[in-house]
Amino acid sequence: MLKILKYPNDFLRKKTREVNDFKDSKLTRLVSGMMKVMEAEKGIGLAAPQVSSDLRICVAKVDNVPHILINPKIKSKSRKKEIFEEGCLSFPGKFFPVERPVKVKIKARDLSGKKIKIKAEGLLARVLQHEIDHLDGILVIDRAVKYEEKK
Numbered sequence: 001m002l003k004i005l006k007y008p009n010d011f012l013r014k015k016t017r018e019v020n021d022f023k024d025s026k027l028t029r030l031v032s033g034m035m036k037v038m039e040a041e042k043g044i045g046l047a048a049p050q051v052s053s054d055l056r057i058c059v060a061k062v063d064n065v066p067h068i069l070i071n072p073k074i075k076s077k078s079r080k081k082e083i084f085e086e087g088c089l090s091f092p093g094k095f096f097p098v099e100r101p102v103k104v105k106i107k108a109r110d111l112s113g114k115k116i117k118i119k120a121e122g123l124l125a126r127v128l129q130h131e132i133d134h135l136d137g138i139l140v141i142d143r144a145v146k147y148e149e150k151k
């Protein structure tokens with residue numbers, strides 16, 4: 001089983017590089033290993049740097065639908081934003097309120113290297129934005145909004 005790096009491991013700040021070789025059998029092995037550990041840890045998203053890989057890959061599973069995104073890029077974001085508590089497998093047991101666009105359009109490639117487009121909203125949009133942040137070395141604590149406690 002792949003090991004999940006926990007904050008403040010430096011590797012979580014590393015920028016990833018794009019996948020070019022879709023025929024490499026290591027790619028399939030990495031992606032299935034990521035899916036496996038994500039499910040075992042009851043996560044809904046996982047990015048390659050969290051398992052010590054510097055490749056631009058993330059996976060998610062929302063509403064029981066698995067998503068594999070290779071070289072993902074956010075193409076557009078809705079103007080409407082929402083604040084929601086986010087967890088992260090690299091910050092076990094912690095939750096941070098984060099403001100994000102409600103809808104996003106993403107371009108990526110699938111495991112075979114084919115171009116895919118994803119229109120996501122709600123929880124899936126949030127998870128994918130969180131994971132794509134990981135691929136740029138951005139963590140949930142960088143995005144967390146400070147909110148005042150009600151008295």
Ligand SMILES: [Zn+2]
Nearest residue numbers: 087088089090
């Ligand atoms: Zn995370």
